[in-house]
Amino acid sequence: MSLTFRHAIVVGASSGIGAEIARQLAAEGCSVALLGRRTAELQKLADAITSSGRGKAIVAAHDVTQYDTVPALLDSLTAQLGGLDLLVYASGIMFTPGEGEYDFTQDRAQVEVNLLGAMAWTSPVVAMFEARRAGTVIGISSIAGERGRRTFPGYATSKAAFTTWLEALRNKASRAGVNIVTVKPGFVDTPMTAGIERKPMVIPASKAASLILAAARRGGSPSVFIPGQWWLVAMVLRHIPSFLFRRVNI
Numbered sequence: 001m002s003l004t005f006r007h008a009i010v011v012g013a014s015s016g017i018g019a020e021i022a023r024q025l026a027a028e029g030c031s032v033a034l035l036g037r038r039t040a041e042l043q044k045l046a047d048a049i050t051s052s053g054r055g056k057a058i059v060a061a062h063d064v065t066q067y068d069t070v071p072a073l074l075d076s077l078t079a080q081l082g083g084l085d086l087l088v089y090a091s092g093i094m095f096t097p098g099e100g101e102y103d104f105t106q107d108r109a110q111v112e113v114n115l116l117g118a119m120a121w122t123s124p125v126v127a128m129f130e131a132r133r134a135g136t137v138i139g140i141s142s143i144a145g146e147r148g149r150r151t152f153p154g155y156a157t158s159k160a161a162f163t164t165w166l167e168a169l170r171n172k173a174s175r176a177g178v179n180i181v182t183v184k185p186g187f188v189d190t191p192m193t194a195g196i197e198r199k200p201m202v203i204p205a206s207k208a209a210s211l212i213l214a215a216a217r218r219g220g221s222p223s224v225f226i227p228g229q230w231w232l233v234a235m236v237l238r239h240i241p242s243f244l245f246r247r248v249n250i
């Protein structure tokens with residue numbers, strides 16, 4: 001099976017992985033709605049898509065923490081696109097606290113963007129897709145959600161919960177023909193990771209986007225590590241006993 005995406009909403013399309021996914025979808029002739037807070041960045045991408053002569057792009061300013069605005073925006077974008085067969089939730093923020101630092105404000109913000117915003121978008125979209133018995137949702141979670149990490153407790157927690165949410169959606173809706181894709185990237189070269197010095201196995205955002213779209217097109221509600229080698233890392237991480245894991249600086 002190879003799915004074709006014709007009408008997509010990309011939440012978090014102003015930079016990094018989301019922007020690359022939107023660019024590649026449009027290059028295949030898909031009409032894409034680009035969402036995020038930085039409308040200048042979104043407009044630049046929309047202009048590039050339009051001038052390439054492939055696909056169509058519309059821009060919508062949106063802060064994912066404005067949960068109540070999602071249903072009306074979803075209806076409006078679906079109408080403007082002429083349908084919807086793919087939702088990509090790529091919005092995310094990461095805060096890395098220093099040694100001895102604990103910051104509830106930052107932790108709450110990560111949960112609000114990385115988890116609650118995703119729940120606000122995926123709930124009405126999966127309901128729509130379940131009723132139609134077709135459609136794909138791509139959620140960009142992270143390998144960071146595999147264990148509670150001392151380097152970014154709030155980020156790891158938000159991603160672990162997002163991964164669990166996507167698995168629950170898959171178990172609820174895949175029997176109705178909805179394709180729920182959980183994506184767990186390792187290091188991807190984007191503005192989010194620009195300040196990180198050591199990035200083993202880092203890949204460009206364009207490579208991450210093409211691997212993600214290839215996995216989504218295969219259907220079958222996969223859960224994938226990007227690139228695939230991170231599966232082995234995740235297996236090792238999962239099996240390190242807690243009393244040893246707390247001694248490791250990752």
Ligand SMILES: NC(=O)c1ccc[n+]([C@@H]2O[C@H](COP(=O)([O-])OP(=O)(O)OC[C@H]3O[C@@H](n4cnc5c(N)ncnc54)[C@H](OP(=O)(O)O)[C@@H]3O)[C@@H](O)[C@H]2O)c1
Nearest residue numbers: 012014015016017036037038063064091092187188190192
């Ligand atoms: N880069 C990596 O190594 C890596 C690894 C694993 C997972 N991930 C995940 O991949 C996803 C994309 O990250 P990236 O690396 O591409 O980072 P990025 O370039 O910083 O992109 C983050 C995106 O999230 C959007 N966003 C942040 N806060 C938002 C808000 N309140 N409302 C709406 N959109 C918001 C940003 O748009 P605006 O600022 O315009 O709102 C931007 O489009 C994230 O979920 C991240 O956690 C990244």
